[in-house]
Amino acid sequence: MPDIAPLRGRRDELAQLHTLVDRARAGRSGALVVSGEAGIGKTALLDHLTAQAAPHVRTERIVASQSEMELAYAGLQQLCGHMVGSAARLPAPQQEAIEVALGLCSAPAPSPFLVGLALLGVLTEAAEDRGLLCVVDDAQWLDQASARALAFVARRLDAEGIALVLAMREADEAFARLTPMRIEGLGHEDACELLRLAVPGGLDRRVRDQLIAETRGNPLALRELPRALSPAQIAGGFSLTGSLPLESRIEQSLVVQLAPLPEPARLLLLLAAAEPTGDPGLLWRASAVLGLGPAAFDAAKDADAFTVGTRVGFRHPLVRSAVYRAASPSDRRRVHAALADVTSAEYDPDRRAWHRAGATLEPDEDVAADLERSAVRARTRGGAAAAGAFLERAAELTPSPFRRGQRLIAAAEAKHDVGAPTEALRLLESARALPLTPLQEALAARMRARAGYALRRDRSGVQNLLAAAQGLEGLDPVLARDTYIEALAAATYGGRLGDAEQVTAVAKAILAATPAAEETDRARDLILRGQALLATEGQEAALTTLRRAQRAFLEQAPDFLELHWMWFASRAAQDLWDPAGLRALAERQVELARSEGVVTVLPIALSLLMLVQLTQGDLDAAEASCDEIDIIKEVTGNPLPQYGRLLLAAYRGQAEAAERSAERIRADGRARGEGYALSAANFSEAVLYNGLGRFADAVACAWRELPYTHELNLAMRTLLELVEAAVHTGEYALAEQALEQLADVTRPVGTNYALGLLAMAEAQLRSGDESEDLFREAIKRLEQERISIWVGRCRLLYGEALNRQGRSTDAREQLRTAHKVLSACGVHGFAQRAADELKACGETLRVHARASAAQLTEQELNVARLAREGLTNREIGARLFISAHTVEYHLRKVFVKLGIKRRTELQSALAGLTLAASSP
Structure with a gap:
């Protein structure tokens, strides 16, 4: 690993990083996104930060890997897999969520936001004694599920004593709202000094200035590119201009430096580059499969390419990518095959399946089925993006065109579920030429309609959803009902901006396709038929069916689809001027969504x-709902x-x-x-x-x-x-x-x-x-x-x-x-x-001045309102997506500002308060 010598030209950046750690030691939290092009010095900054912070705060550091991007929660596993024991102190839904995400137990797919809240809880426990520094290098390669969880935590940090630093080339959308630190190239003087140290014999001044100009002061480029120059270039200043991007030129230089190594040492480096977990035991076992002995390890270490200790690491992340990209396809398949052989099918089946896929060139049903099983596990853990990647690769390796179509449709659904409708349509297009069963054709049509409506909320979207629902009749009645509801909801909410005739057309199709109300007691069937009657025949005709639907939603244990569509029953209660029914349905849906962690609902x-709270005159409660x-x-x-x-x-x-x-x-x-x-x-x-x-x-x-x-x-x-x-x-x-x-x-x-x-x-x-x-x-x-x-x-x-x-x-x-x-x-x-x-009328009222809560921040008022309702700190934290520590911190400030000492005094202290900042 690089030594921790003083860094030239990075005084301000280091000061900002150390301030973040000092705040964590004092019990305050913060997050920082360190961005810059490859080789600009992000890793060196992180080396300095962790080395100097380690004696003062607990430090956890990982390097994300591009090859792990398709494994759900792989980054989270690296960062906090060894801390998960502290999850036992979390509320049960959070504990289950993070254990399912990390593959430690089986349960329905957890809400991503429960996973994020659980991660916040685990990190808060880890920071309890002396603060915590979490560092993620190459964060652009984090799997989507881990990136989402870390972004969630970063946005909710407050008073836990956690410093979170994420280094990446460009801050992507997930981290866009966090405090940025952009790393630029070194100034001319610092760049000259770095070149002097990198090339002890000295460089021709023209070569030096050209290198600095071309690399824009990029430290890694300044250190590595001269090693690839010939003596004539160093001495005479022959042209260095190349057409490759800087990152590619750095990687090319690294490859040139490693080219003299013996073939076994180069293969060993490729093996390490393909195995991103850094497990030295795994590397030793795989190297034995390939027949690589100690001599290969010695040669690789002598070349200053990588180190083997408690973890396997490269001296810079670009070494890993340079080695992997430079390898031939056949060598890549060899090392993935070796890694698949030594990766446990019982304890790490998904990584084994991914390595098997990397080792496979021609269609292979056994490998494809393995990937499909991994997709199911990824779905169970809440990794829809990972499921989509597994299924897409499985489709590529599927010999049977019928099975290939099935997997492409499933991959498209996973892509749609993570908000990638364009990708979903691309996969469905690939399935068009394949022989599909009637059910597969209907499922593909449904996915095309849903993805198309997500992209273009136009008239065709409702028509396509209706056609898809009709196509599913007789093949999958439950999915047909769900699609009918989507079509009716789209037409209804489009209203005057859509096509008024569409509402009637969809409703009539539903009445023709669904059983009469007296023939079913399922909530989703009743609400679907009742809403269709409401649209075509009016309130009086729909009244009995809609009221039965409301009772069914309140009395039956809803499945996921019914929980998702319970709002349609609430809308019916509004249309039927039924405030009591609306309150019961809304409270039931809120209760179920909270208990099951369905944050999308x-x-x-x-x-x-x-709306109920507003109508019944409880504007404070209505505002608290808006805040949430x-x-x-x-x-x-x-x-x-x-x-x-x-x-x-x-x-x-x-x-x-x-x-x-x-x-x-x-x-x-x-x-x-x-x-x-x-x-x-x-x-x-x-x-x-x-x-x-x-x-x-x-x-x-x-x-x-x-x-x-x-x-x-x-x-x-x-x-x-x-x-x-x-x-x-x-x-x-x-x-x-x-x-x-x-x-x-x-x-x-x-x-x-x-x-x-x-x-x-x-x-x-x-x-x-x-x-x-x-x-x-x-x-x-x-x-x-x-x-x-x-x-x-x-x-x-x-x-x-x-x-x-x-x-x-x-x-x-x-x-x-x-x-x-x-x-x-x-x-x-x-x-x-x-x-x-x-x-x-001749009477003047004495108007009492209302107290002002302007001295309370919006978050403090949110915490105070929930505390007034009797919620514990943990319950408030779960409701507001913050840690219990942060709740306690805000409550202390509320008590001081309002001049009270106990929670029981919040009722009177908050009565009549107004908050200017809470207006829209």
Whole structure:
């Protein structure tokens, strides 16, 4: 290994690295991405860092290998496989997740984010005593699953005492948001000194300056390229210009230096380059298979190419790649065959399968089947990307065209699951010319439709999904149902930006293909048929089936597909004006998604729960749900639009934030062809402007939804806002039209919620006793449902009507109650409307100034809210994707800032706090 002499020209970089380690020793964490071209000095910096940090902090260092990129969690195994004993102290779901990921136990595939959280826990335990430095060199070669887990940890580091340093050539997307350190070439003076040390006899000045210019001060190039120069070149300055990239020229120089070695020593180096784990026992056993003795080891070590100690290592990562790339294909196959022979089929079957594939030239079903089994194991461990690579290579080595097609389709599905639809379509194209069974043809069509829709959310996507679903009928009914739901969801959410006829076409196809409701009790069958009835025949026809579907989702233990589609049942509860059903379904889906670690489902479930919390007047809880959604989006990249933030800002009367958010959501909806986004923006702005008393603006937003109320959901809810705004602006014909359409979507349902809102809307257009009776009916129904915001808004409207009639005493009674309810909910625009109307009645309210939580950061407020609910530090950490140490750190700061000493005081301390930073 390189000696640890002082580095020239790297003072600032070393200072930044050592600051990171000093912070870890003090209990604070951080991550740094060190990037730069090959040979620029990243490894030398890491050598210095680890050597100087080792006496002060625990140090773990690995070098990722290109040949390991297709093995799920191979990098994680190297980094923390020996630490996994501490996982026993983690919550059970996290412990299971990391043990499954590392192949230590069998269980369903773990959520990648549970693996990331478990990794954070394991590293936190390792940092407990004196801090931890984790160094990953050549991180560009990390397998995707390990890279994702490390990126997750890096983004969540805070108060654990962990310093994480990742060195790579270019910071890829996974690490793009981490603190960067770009390493550039040495300055001229330092480069000259390095050349002087590398070429003791001295270089011609022109050669020296040309080398420095061509290498751009790259230290490895300056050290290695002169070794490949002839004496005439060194002395006379003949042209050095080459057409190869610098990295290739460095590798070429290294190969030239190793060329004089005896053939057995070169083969030994190739063997070490092909075996990335650095296991010396494995290297000795494989070398014996190839007949390589001690003389080969001695020659390789004398050439300063590699070292053999507790691990096998090269003096620079480029030596490994240079050796492997320079080898002939036949020699590569020889060393992979030897490594496959000595790799345990019991303890390391996937690496053995990969070596066997590397040793195989012609199709071989035995090797292909071995790779397919590895793909299954990779899937089980949550490594869909690895499964795709195994299956693609298995397809290449499959003799039977029928089996090859099957494996190509499976590989395409794995590629699609990791967000690579273009790669999926490429593999499916390769399968077109192969003889496929009817089921394989149907599966390929389904994958083409799903990948195509992921790339282009256009009309053809819905058509292709529908055709794929119909093709699966009679072949795989469960998958057919799932595909039908995808088609219906795509058509429904496309709405006005898609093709209205498509919703009907998909729904009719579903009704023709699925069993009648009385013939099934499966949740997914019922919700599929119920939604199809809703789209074609309306609420009344769908009511019984949809309510059975809701009960089935609540009472049955759902499989993965049903958990994924439970949100469709929640949407049905919204369309049926059923807040209790919506709450039960949303809470159930949130509970299941959390307990099973299905983080892909959780944001949608939380967004539905947020709607319930909002409707029932618990805006603090709704904001906490939005916070959790944002945290999940940050760590997963989930593209779910911020509908919740928009609605919160609207109800709170935050005009600037709501208008800005609505503009973004409209643009995003149009770009994605999602009409639901336009409903969300129009509805939210109508709520905002009604709350602020800007009724003309509310009309301008709400009337846009009149042609689309058949889409139900937020479009039909906008009718309430339109009635209120149009009455205030004197546009009674428009208000009557909106009322008529509202009656069409509420009377068939007949719930207290639906009929209460209908009565409230109609009361505004009637007069005298009829109006008063309708207001009282609405208040009674809404109070029975405990829908606080609408109770407050109804009393506000009733008070305003009474005041217009000159009944100021009766008006004040309604308005006081309205103000109290709306203020308690945090609906400040409507509360201010009530206060203004009271003032017009001759009564001035004493408005208590609300405390400010601006001194709390957003993360501190998140932690404080969950602690207030009684969650432990570990539970809070799991909810917020941070470590228990970080939770404790934030809670200490919360206590100091709020002037409290115990968790029991959080309830009163947080009451009425506002946080400016939490607005969208």
